[in-house]
Amino acid sequence: MESPDLLRSCAVQETRLDTARIRAARRMIDPVFLDTPLYRCEALEPGLGCAVSIKLETANPVRSFKARGTEVVASRLVGNGPRAVVCASAGNLGQALAWSGRRRGLDVTVVASRFAPAAKLDRIRALDARLELVDGDFDMARERAAAIARHDGIRLVEDSLDIETCEGAATIGLELVDAAPPFDAVLIALGGGALATGIGHVLKESAPGAEVICVQPLGAPAMTHSWHRRRVVTTDSTDTIADGVAGRRPIPAVLDDLLLVADDAVLVKEASIIAGMRMLLDHAGLVVEPSAALGVAAVLEDRDRFAGRHVVTIVCGGNVDADAYHRWVGLTGR
Amino acid sequence: MESPDLLRSCAVQETRLDTARIRAARRMIDPVFLDTPLYRCEALEPGLGCAVSIKLETANPVRSFKARGTEVVASRLVGNGPRAVVCASAGNLGQALAWSGRRRGLDVTVVASRFAPAAKLDRIRALDARLELVDGDFDMARERAAAIARHDGIRLVEDSLDIETCEGAATIGLELVDAAPPFDAVLIALGGGALATGIGHVLKESAPGAEVICVQPLGAPAMTHSWHRRRVVTTDSTDTIADGVAGRRPIPAVLDDLLLVADDAVLVKEASIIAGMRMLLDHAGLVVEPSAALGVAAVLEDRDRFAGRHVVTIVCGGNVDADAYHRWVGLTGR
Known part of the structure; x- marks a missing residue:
């Protein structure tokens, strides 16, 4: 018989998510949001130095995974x-x-x-x-x-705190682990944490060989700092074009989950986010919002880490103001 | 017993396609190309005056339905x-x-x-x-x-002549007829004819209430003229940015099929194609090649025809030269 201490220690290692509940959640979601495209994008690969697959969450009625x-x-x-x-x-x-x-x-x-x-x-x-x-x-x-x-x-x-928001995001994880061939790392935009903890939970359970890497802008680093210090760190302000992930106050319960499922959390520069958006436009034909370019930005900032590996980047949203987008990707004045 | 004449008359009414063969063809296709997104795009609707759903064929490794x-x-x-x-x-x-x-x-x-x-x-x-x-x-x-x-x-x-190319395109039709709610019309880029005859065959058999409308540029009208005159009409040249549909010599067997499954074939101006590309960029976040904007162009040119109806437009390809694209959609100098 296991000791109470051991039982407690195992319990501590569990996130708030549960795969059976995630599968049940999937059945509540309109199919228009499920089974989104997942495909190799070879045109991106010379510029990134690794095999790249895109999980596209923008081709639906609300143009994001939410x-x-x-x-x-x-x-x-x-x-x-x-x-x-x-x-x-x-x-x-x-x-x-x-x-x-x-x-x-x-x-x-x-x-x-x-x-x-x-x-x-x-x-x-x-x-x-x-x-x-x-x-x-x-x-x-x-x-x-x-x-x-x-x-x-x-x-x-409450996004990321309410378990439904994490379970919904986690259904992306179910679709990733069903994919063949397997991949080496998944790059996930980190904001409140629902996307990262949801996908991370499923991957750690069903595809533990895949590295779960969260990516946040240097200008909105609260959750990343919190993950590295293993305690909630807040910031006074944010300064990033990636409006979708610009939070200052991580939620403790979400950080606890993230500590269990993320292998790393990295910060990227604004210039890399813009370069990522431009690459996704020019080489993948995708109009994405800044948050959705964080994964590509992370590869651009650390090519050696990903060289020769197969990464999946979650293109999580495509809602942008046209003028701002055109300014960022430098289309005006070309 | 049916007379030989009646049998012949029925046979004449059949295309070269066969739904059982199309279903068999579907099983030969890598799943990365199947079950593509089909979704209402309400942001396009105020500008088009009708309900619009997009069937997106660009989010795959080759960025087209081909x-x-x-x-x-x-x-x-x-x-x-x-x-x-x-x-x-x-x-x-x-x-x-x-x-x-x-x-x-x-x-x-x-x-x-x-x-x-x-x-x-x-x-x-x-x-x-x-x-x-x-x-x-x-x-x-x-x-x-x-x-x-x-x-x-x-x-x-030979594209459109070889039955496999039509059967492959026809698998889009299978996905459309499975969709709910049903739609009133489907707008299909018309080039060689594989896409239109393939989708048209399935719709006429399984969703005969949906109008099958082929769309071609005024600058490459050979197949549309042929459809209207019920005989092959060739042209000496083409003049359109829609490179994907710029043929001069329709294939007789494909025209025969098209005559059986298309309800209409319309021609659109270059300016409408460009306006369609810009709308798909600004309101749907989609980078499409000119051929993929033909459906939106057709609505723009004949709003009364589509007012209050639900149309599906097949966004059939997204391979564009970046410079030409930016020039067309007027991003430079904004």
Whole structure:
């Protein structure tokens, strides 16, 4: 019989996620968001020095992976509690929750920074959600959303903390481990952590040979610093074009999960993110938002690490303001 | 007992395609090319005045639908005849045949116009095919490919004439008829005709309520003129940026099939093709080649026809020269 101490020690090694629950979550997600393209992109490879596969999460009605999670949230809400929800969002979660809520008759409120990309805010409005803007950043939107939830007594959806958002993202992991041939590393944009902990959980369980590498901008390093120091580290501000991952206050429970499933967390420069966006445009024909170029940026900054290996990069979102995009990738004035 | 005349009359009403064979063809195709994204793109809808779904054929290793056909060609060749093949190509078929041939150890030769987009020619070379350029257009490349096949005694792959190329394209039709909700019309780029006859055959058999509309540039109207006059009409030249559909000499057998499955064939202006490319970039985040914007162009030119209906447009390819693309969509100088 195992000792209580040993049992406790094993329990500590488990994330909040559970693969059976992730498989159940998958069945709640509209198929339009599942089984997304996963393909080698050889045109990128001379520039990156390694084999590169793309997992494309932008070819769907909300142009990001976030609806995998909001489909689970909304499915579980229907017939099971309040029909009103509020979330804070950098833009993509709000759009996804608005999409998932609209088709189920939920009353969706999204709180976002007024500095979020207009393209994201416009889509949230177009999907019939109530949009409230705060005169601050994403973490201020989080505070405001929580206040609304308390005041109105409605469901607060907290990205990365709410297990549904992690389970939804984790369904990407299920699709990766089914892929052949196997790959050596997966590069995951790191923001709140749902994407990294979700995919990481599945990979560590089912494809432990694959290295799980989180990538964050140098200008928004809170979660990466937290992972390296094994405790929550906050920052006072962020300074990055990668609006989708620009958080200052990591969530402790998410960091705990990330410590169990990530093999590394690296920071990349803005110039590398832009170079990654340009490479994805010119060599893969993909318009991506900055957060979705973090994986390519990580390879560009450390070619030796990846030389000769096969990496998968999750192209997690494609919602950009056209003007900003054109400015970043240097199309004007060419 | 039916009279011989009636039997003959029924036989005349059948295309060269057969749905059981199309289903068998599907099993020969690498899954990376199958079950491509099909999704509503609401951001396009205010500008087009109708519900729009995209069938996206660019998120794969060759960035076009053509590998569906070359996978069938190459699969049937292996262990069954010569291991050398030659094709003429505007660029996408050659790239796809090179991809399908390389992984099966086939010896692939592609004949193309030296005026074809450099991006397409570069990818053909990168995939280890032998590339021969002719100092003329696609139809001159067809003649040269046929001459090579005769001289070397190797298999000539003729796009749209060879039934495998139509069966491969037809697998898109299988995926469309499985989709819910049903749609009212499908907009298909018309070049040699494999895509239109393939998808059209499946739709007419399994979703006869959907209108099959072929779209060709005014600058390369041979097949459209042929369809309207019910006989082959050739042209002396072409003048369009839509290099993927710029043929002058329709193939009689393909026209016969097209007459049975297409509800209409329309011609669009170059300016509409460019406007379509820009809309797909700005509102769908998709970099597409001109041929892939023909469907959007057709809606732009005849909004009343599509108002309030649900159309699917096949985004059939994304191989463009970056410089030309940027010039077309007007990114420089914004």
